[in-house]
Amino acid sequence: MEPSFWITRWQDGRIGFHEGHVNRLLERYAPRLHGRERVLVPLCGKAEDMAHLASLGHQVVGVDLAEEAAVAFFAEHAMQPTRTAHGPFVSFAAPGVTILVGDFFALTPELLGPVDAFFDRAALIALPPPMRARYVAHLRTLLPPSALGLLVVLEYDQAVMDGPPFAVLEPEVRAHWQGATVTSLEEETAHAARLAELGAPAKNRVYEVAT
Numbered sequence: 001m002e003p004s005f006w007i008t009r010w011q012d013g014r015i016g017f018h019e020g021h022v023n024r025l026l027e028r029y030a031p032r033l034h035g036r037e038r039v040l041v042p043l044c045g046k047a048e049d050m051a052h053l054a055s056l057g058h059q060v061v062g063v064d065l066a067e068e069a070a071v072a073f074f075a076e077h078a079m080q081p082t083r084t085a086h087g088p089f090v091s092f093a094a095p096g097v098t099i100l101v102g103d104f105f106a107l108t109p110e111l112l113g114p115v116d117a118f119f120d121r122a123a124l125i126a127l128p129p130p131m132r133a134r135y136v137a138h139l140r141t142l143l144p145p146s147a148l149g150l151l152v153v154l155e156y157d158q159a160v161m162d163g164p165p166f167a168v169l170e171p172e173v174r175a176h177w178q179g180a181t182v183t184s185l186e187e188e189t190a191h192a193a194r195l196a197e198l199g200a201p202a203k204n205r206v207y208e209v210a211t
């Protein structure tokens, strides 16, 4: 997926991936991140999940290519962010939540600053297979040795539909996170409109990842 694919989707308002509410699996498992100070949310969009994590006392750093996502997130939460240049990124910062607008793959530990947790919903599954390996490898360069993350993926038969969202099954997750402790916490039926039309069953699964 080229950056232009996502930028165009935001410009055209084709953001069916946006849940519009806190992800239910995050709601259930966010207490596992208790005590973690700064949470990275890669490919964050304008997810309500960031506001939820901030409400639990975390400092949240989201990263997204689309300035529209950052502008909409803060407008929808009646926050007036400070907008500054930050290396190749534009930083939108308000108390509790900072969104870095730019390419996740350009993010360095220096630009990001210390984080001790991450939350991935619809980031890994937004990417085609070769990019997924690159994405996780890059994410791992940004995390300290003892980080904790929650990862929400979608599981379905990839033969019935092209992504995004892509199906990411457990062996792949474990391969990406080799050396980390990966625990499958829960699976639930996913309500994905396109998959329902195709009559294809789908599940969301949440993992805890301890690096």
Ligand SMILES: C[S@@+](CC[C@H](N)C(=O)[O-])C[C@H]1O[C@@H](n2cnc3c(N)ncnc32)[C@H](O)[C@@H]1O
Pocket: 003, 006, 007, 017, 018, 019, 042, 043, 044, 045, 046, 047, 063, 064, 065, 066, 069, 102, 103, 104, 105, 121, 122, 123, 126
């Ligand atoms: C499927 S959406 C998920 C957004 C969000 N996590 C959510 O749950 O609503 C994927 C997002 O990743 C962003 N994105 C894709 N590639 C990116 C990249 N290389 N760097 C930063 N953001 C990217 C897109 O703009 C889009 O907002």
